[in-house]
Amino acid sequence: MIIAQMTDIHIGFEPEARPEELNRQRFRAVLDRLQKQPNPVDLLLLTGDITDRGDRDSFEKTAELLSELDMPVKALVGNHDTREELLNAFPDTPTTDEGFIQSAWVQDGLLVILLDTLEPGRHGGAFCESRAAWLAGVLADNPDVPAVIFMHHPPVISGIAWMDPDPADKWLARLCEALSGHEARVQAIHCGHLHRQLSARFCGIPVSVTPSVAPLVSMDMRPISSTKPDSRALITTEPPTYALHRWEKGHLASHYERVGDWDVLAYYGPHLVPMIKHMEDEKGLG
Template sequence: MLIAQMTDIHIGFEPEARPEELNRTRFRAVLERIQKQPNPIDLLLLTGDITDRGDAESFTKTAELLTDLDMPIKVMMGNHDSREGLLGAFPETETCADGFVQSAWVQEGLLVVLLDTMDPELHGGAFCEKRRDWLAATLAAHPDLPVVIFMHHPPAVSGIEWMDPNPEDPWMANFAAGLSGHETRVQSIHCGHLHRQFNASFCGIPVSVTPSVAPLVSMDLRPISSKKPDARALITTEPPTYALHRWDGKDFVSHYERVSDWEVIAYYGPHLQPMIKHMEDEKASVVL
């Protein structure tokens, strides 16, 4: 199973841009690459901040760009989105009994869990007691399956201070409580929000953040203060990125590809057969 993840698209950041806003151009580029790359994708997952302002027009524009894709698509909440706008443009999206955009399903022996970490009053994450209880019940209902979790906000500190959560925030304690007793089954947690790739852990579980489709956050790990604007770079036009997550029934592995112009410098033809054959033979010679 292959899951493509795109995150932080931010359609509508420049609603009056002509002929087309930068974020929409970057979104188109990633969609084109996903369709042209050689790996058959089983699911495209948009993990939040699909829009910049949560407005219906931006959600509609996003949905229109997805109509020609020949793969299932699921969408998730980010702090810039609105539940009403998302469900209006993507009415097939599943919600849980409390109205949060959360869902889970089993595919190829893997429990895939999508969480809603959005609070309309907050820039950072949220995970209330109702969401905690839903997660705990979902994990308990499938006690023997490996799990992968997708959520918008990373439950980890990257060192990019202005984007990081407070590790003492109650939402993280609620998330940990929802995971309690199931940590060893969770293969990994995959997020967005930070607009930059980083890897960490939470409750002993690997956490990976996929870089944004919209412009990236600059990798500046120096302390920052609202009292001293120091002219540092905050946002850059580094290439948009998507992730490709592979589940083979045993291991969950993640790849990341930047989308930009590049040249192929080696094609697999007869001249490279000896190299491939040598690598095959080397692996086959391993005695278990």
């Protein structure tokens, strides 16, 4: 099984731009690459900040572009989105009894869990007792199944201070408590929000952040002041990125591809058969 992940598209940041806003151009480029790349994709996950303002027009424009895909699409909510308009654009999206956009299912022997970390009006993440109880229940109901979690906000400290949570934020403790006892079988937590690639650990579980489709956050980990601007770079036009998460025979591996123009330096022709055969023959002999 291969799960594609795109995050932080931010459609509607420049709604009046002509002929088309930059974020929509970048989204089109990633969608085009996703359809042309050689690996069959079973599911596309959008892990939040699909829009910039949570408005209906931006969600409808996004859904229209996604309708051209020949794969299932599931959407998660980010801090720039609204649950109401996401559900309007993606009406088949499951919700909990309390209205949170959370769901879970087993596919190819992997428990896939989607979490809602939105608190309206808050830039950072949230994970209330109700959401935590739901997660704990899903994990308890599937005790022997390996799991992977997708959510918008990373529950880790990256060092890019203006984007990070406070380590003392209570939602982090609730999430860790809900995961307690299941750390060994949760293969990974995959997030967005940071607009940069990141690898870390949370409560002993690997955490990875997929870079954004929209422009990226500058990798500047110096302390930042909320009262003294220092003209540092905050947002860059680094290429948009998407991820492919491959689950095969009990192993989860994640690949990240930047989208842009490049040249192919080698094609697999007859002259490379000896090299490929040698590499194949030596497997298992190390």
